[in-house]
Amino acid sequence: MSDISLTKPTLSVDGSLLILMCAIAAVGIQALMLSPLLPDIAAALHASPREIGFATGAYGVGVALAALLAAPRLGQWRKALAIQLAFGIMTLGLALCGASWDWRVLVVGQFVTGLSAGIILPATYGLAAELSPPDMRSRAIGKVIFGWSVAMVGGIPLAAFLADLIDWRSTFGLIAGISALMVALIGFVPRGSGTIAAERISYLRVFEVPGMKLCFVATFAYMIGFYQTYTFIGDHVRHLHQAGAWLGGVVACSYGVGFGAAILCTAWLDRMGPVRLMALSLVAVGINYIILPFAMQSFWSVLAFPFVWGLANHVCLNVLVSFIGSAPPAARSTAMGLFSFITYVAVGLGGAVYGTVYAEAGFATVSFLAAATLWIAALLVALLLKRQVAVSR
Numbered sequence: 001m002s003d004i005s006l007t008k009p010t011l012s013v014d015g016s017l018l019i020l021m022c023a024i025a026a027v028g029i030q031a032l033m034l035s036p037l038l039p040d041i042a043a044a045l046h047a048s049p050r051e052i053g054f055a056t057g058a059y060g061v062g063v064a065l066a067a068l069l070a071a072p073r074l075g076q077w078r079k080a081l082a083i084q085l086a087f088g089i090m091t092l093g094l095a096l097c098g099a100s101w102d103w104r105v106l107v108v109g110q111f112v113t114g115l116s117a118g119i120i121l122p123a124t125y126g127l128a129a130e131l132s133p134p135d136m137r138s139r140a141i142g143k144v145i146f147g148w149s150v151a152m153v154g155g156i157p158l159a160a161f162l163a164d165l166i167d168w169r170s171t172f173g174l175i176a177g178i179s180a181l182m183v184a185l186i187g188f189v190p191r192g193s194g195t196i197a198a199e200r201i202s203y204l205r206v207f208e209v210p211g212m213k214l215c216f217v218a219t220f221a222y223m224i225g226f227y228q229t230y231t232f233i234g235d236h237v238r239h240l241h242q243a244g245a246w247l248g249g250v251v252a253c254s255y256g257v258g259f260g261a262a263i264l265c266t267a268w269l270d271r272m273g274p275v276r277l278m279a280l281s282l283v284a285v286g287i288n289y290i291i292l293p294f295a296m297q298s299f300w301s302v303l304a305f306p307f308v309w310g311l312a313n314h315v316c317l318n319v320l321v322s323f324i325g326s327a328p329p330a331a332r333s334t335a336m337g338l339f340s341f342i343t344y345v346a347v348g349l350g351g352a353v354y355g356t357v358y359a360e361a362g363f364a365t366v367s368f369l370a371a372a373t374l375w376i377a378a379l380l381v382a383l384l385l386k387r388q389v390a391v392s393r
């Protein structure tokens with residue numbers, strides 16, 4: 001058997017996690033920046049918000065397809081090398097988005113970018129789980145997930161500022177440059193475990209892990225709830241308050257600060273464990289979606305409430321990723337790939353399906369439907385998850 005597991009141990013665990021956090025931040029910026037820029041892109045390409053929503057959907061389809069095809073093979077790959085190659089592809093996809101002359105070209109560029117993210121996300125989460133001891137996994141994953149906060153606090157407001165100052169195409173050019181930089185930075189990270197002759201773990205084997213199917217149901221509910229609201233909240237608040245792209249950037253920044261602040265909870269999450277917290281965290285996020293449409297009516301609560309939303313979402317996401325990270329090592333990489341697949345099926349549906357709901361029924365309906373989805377998932381998890389895990393022991 002050819003072992004390629006311990007190559008290039010050039011950084012400490014903390015240094016490696018820092019670079020992996022930057023990888024998530026780079027993906028997060030390009031994944032989330034369409035929301036505050038949506039009206040500007042639509043105007044430049046003579047497209048409706050619904051058509052730009054299809055670009056978000058194409059990104060989700062790209063991620064889901066790549067994650068689905070890659071999942072059984074992730075255990076065989078040098079994860080850091082796979083991340084480097086994917087960032088190279090992402091650079092090309094973002095450049096195409098920036099050069100778009102028609103909304104259909106933007107859709108193609110977003111699809112290519114999504115394909116690369118479908119490799120980066122599960123490989124990054126999987127590598128973080130490999131590099132950390134089991135009793136510190138939530139803390140390690142929390143550090144990596146913090147990259148989403150970095151994207152929202154720094155990257156998305158910068159994207160909105162550049163769109164106002166220059167144009168939205170310059171934003172895609174900047175993020176393409178960041179993706180190219182990540183190709184070099186990932187080279188300093190240990191490449192992770194992987195054996196060329198390793199067994200491919202099938203999806204059915206992953207579903208046999210106790211509680212994993214329910215975790216994937218919870219993941220779908222959590223992710224579609226987020227993307228069906230976040231995709232359109234920028235357009236909603238800009239029209240509601242007659243503001244420019246900067247207001248969408250401020251919403252993202254406030255959300256990101258709250259998302260990042262939740263890193264202070266990670267030691268507590270390790271003590272409590274994801275099984276105890278999964279249903280409760282879904283309920284808490286659902287409450288946010290009931291409050292969200294009302295909070296957006298006031299300019300000051302537009303600035304403040306996304307902090308609470310981000311705090312609740314980070315805790316829920318950490319719980320879900322930590323549960324998947326606790327899967328047996330042989331099944332973990334495939335499980336992470338399925339996590340990304342399910343996530344971006346939800347992204348595709350959030351952008352494409354709920355674009356119609358938003359256009360016809362408004363943002364409040366979109367947000368209330370998100371709450372209902374989360375609470376149904378929370379009920380299923382509360383009734384079944386602890387029982388399944390207990391039986392397995």
